[in-house]
Amino acid sequence: MTILKKRPIRAALLGVLVLGGIALAISFSDLRHAFLHEDMTADMATSDAPAAKGERRILYYRNPMGMPDISSVPKQDSMGMDYIPVYADEASAEGTVKVPVEKVQRAGVRTAPVRSTILSRTIRGSGTLTMNESRVSVATAKFDGFVSKLKVRTTGERVTAGEPLMTVWIESPDVLRKMADLASLKTGNRTAKLAADNLRQFDIPEADIAAIAKNGGSSRIVTLNAPSTGTVMQKPAMDGMRFAAGAPLFQISDLSELWAEIEVPEQDLGLIRKGQSVTLRLPSRPGEVFEGKVSFIYPDINMASRSGRVRVVVANADGALQTGLFVHAGIAAHLDADPVLAVPTAAVIDDGKRQVVFVARGDGIFEPRDVALGGRAGDLIEIRDGVDEGEEVVTHGTFLIDAESKLQSALAAFSAKGEDQ
Template identity: 50%
Template sequence: MYRIIFAALVLAFAFVPARADAGVTFKLRDAVVTSGVVSKIRIDAVDAAGKPVAVSNLQVRVDMSPDAMADMTADAKISAVNGGLVVETNIYAPGRWAVIVSGTANGKPVKVSLTVTAKRKSAEAALPPPANPQPKSGQERKILYYRNPMGLADTSPVPKKDSMGMDYIPVYADEMAKTPGAIRLTTEKMQRAGVRTTVVTRMALDKTVRATGTVAADETRQAVLSARFTGFIEKLYVSQTGDVVRAGQPLMRVWVESADLLVKSADYIGSLQSGAQDHAASAAALLRQYGVSPSELTAMAKSGVPTRSLTIVAPASGTVMEKPAVQGMHFATGDTLFKTTDLSRVWILADVSERDLAAVKKGQKAFVSFRDSPSESFEGTVLLVYPELNAATRTTKVRIAVANKNGRLRIGQYADVRIAVPGAAASALTIPASAVVDDGTRQVAFVALPGGLFEPRKLTLGARNGDSVEVRAGLKEGEHVVTSGNFLIDAESNLQSALQSFRK
């Protein structure tokens, strides 16, 4: 009697129409379906007057237990038929399921969640065909043995209690799966364990290598101005670091102290005055090596007197990074006076993990973002994979060239790097990484089969891309794999395998 009343309440609750936006009410015609077979769920979409409403851009999702199992889904498709909606789905486990329909009605988006109840067709049909059948009506279930309630590898052929007074748990013949390690769970157990599944799909899998790095100066765009003779700095035209200079721009005026330079200047003037043009040309070339400009050579040729005041110019365009030169300072041959760097292009030195090194090659495209503007991305090119591995971090430096327009990027700035590896797998069978149980020696996924059966499959994995991983062997497209609760299933599977081995 109580069962009849409860069933009536469930049906009455299931047939309550659900109101969505845009003045549309969705009425569920089929509140009870059969699990394990393809079912058609009919839904009416009507307005306040009860007239049918056309719904376009239809999408549907079928989730197990609307209040507990939001990610355990069943395959489903939806279509508009004869003024109503029809959802075709294969709900593979009994229990309450949410049918979530969304689309566009009256020019507005609509979304509604309807609840259906999936019931087993029969005790026999709930199990996979080759699995151990349930006993016939009135027939007692056969007990194989009793197992320890705490999961210890201890069994008993007769009922008993453990040291704490807990009853040993009976193991029935119809619960044992033929596949080693496979286990059978009731809907209640699946909900308590938080079991969620997803469908094995095939997709293009372009691997992306992620790393962190820092901005560094392009070594090919650095320049150093060193003294080639001794003297004093009379005047600085560029007096601070950070200034941007162009090639040939005057940096400072110096007074020449070097007797060697004065002798070479006199030799140049004497060659001109004696008409030895070839020797004068050689002397002029030597003076240019000392930093004497063509205009100053011309001035000495006209005056006939070696100059003791020279203007030193920037050897290349760039930003002044270091400036040891100070006005009035004495300098000697070899002293560094200025260091400049052209920052219109910089390097990103990324620390790439050892496991990803095989996928990174010279010439690949890279995309770099920075903490001050994470939404903005800079495109670059891989120039070099360094030949040395850091033993402490197990990473290798990868050099990436990036254009630095308007000087946005600063030396030492942290960077987030993504290196695209095209063609990692053109069309690969993929599952979420969370579906893989990896114990260090093997990779396993649990496949959800009809009747609450979960079968372990040993996997051969391939490329990874974010949260997805390629499966090269072990699964088939369209199968359902467990993505949450799989570690608990794995523990139960190992326990059953151990118990079976223990009894042999």
């Protein structure tokens, strides 16, 4: 019985202790909340109160991670980082951006001067080597006949002007009649000279004309000679073949000078001029560079590739280059004949609607300027309006300055709105 009476007493005591602990915890929580509320009220009062004489006045607090978020009182972000105070003496002048010098140095902000220069760039293209059309000749006959015997039997052979190419048998009665006229005349008289000139019109060699005038009679077999020095590129003529007057029997090309026909993009054609220097590189000859000049710009456009053709004259005195070789070309082109103002392309922030550069004014102050752009050449871009020669523009760290500019603009608008209220 005694034991049964003690158990309810112990349970009652335990209940009293639990209820007392809960009450004590609630009281401590209320007390802590009251203290915190008092501290926050004091901070707000301190922030709103005017700064004492000689103290720096805080305008607002900004996000420590650079987010567009500000506060009129001290606070922390989601990661527990304190917001950074912005003081009145740090505010930038209207239309400029002020960045602390130490921040500029940490971010590696660099500048470059606006300078006057002639912008030039290399236009890239590719093409093939071809024969120089102005150095191509054809050996033919001005009468009907047959090929009696070839003196030059294969393509690719080099010949010199006047060298025998083949002997032919003359079929034309007209030519045979003119030969007979010359044979019947005395050498040296005027009529004989006219008869000899008639044979020259048919490209009868001088040796054959002299033999007819001296010995009399006519010769149905004559020799046809090379009309120029060069390489035999085509040879339709074969032993025993019949040919008609004017038929091409040999094609001879002087390969000491070639053409490179280069295709360039349509948008670059306006920058190409006759006489511009061109460097040529051939996959078949790695490491070698050949020089040439633009000699002609073709008047037509390839509609499928939207490209134009440019002709470049290439010296080939040693015959090292062959027609048909593929070439890569670089054409040195000036965007303008006169110097223009230019800055590095990295200095320009282009959002599609505006183009802006930041002009450095010293002591961490930067001024955003709207600019009008011109042509681009390598890592430079023309500035037609907005800056003056010699001014320093930001080339590295532009996005940091741009972010600061946008943030300060937003904060200024917030501050102005607060003052209106």
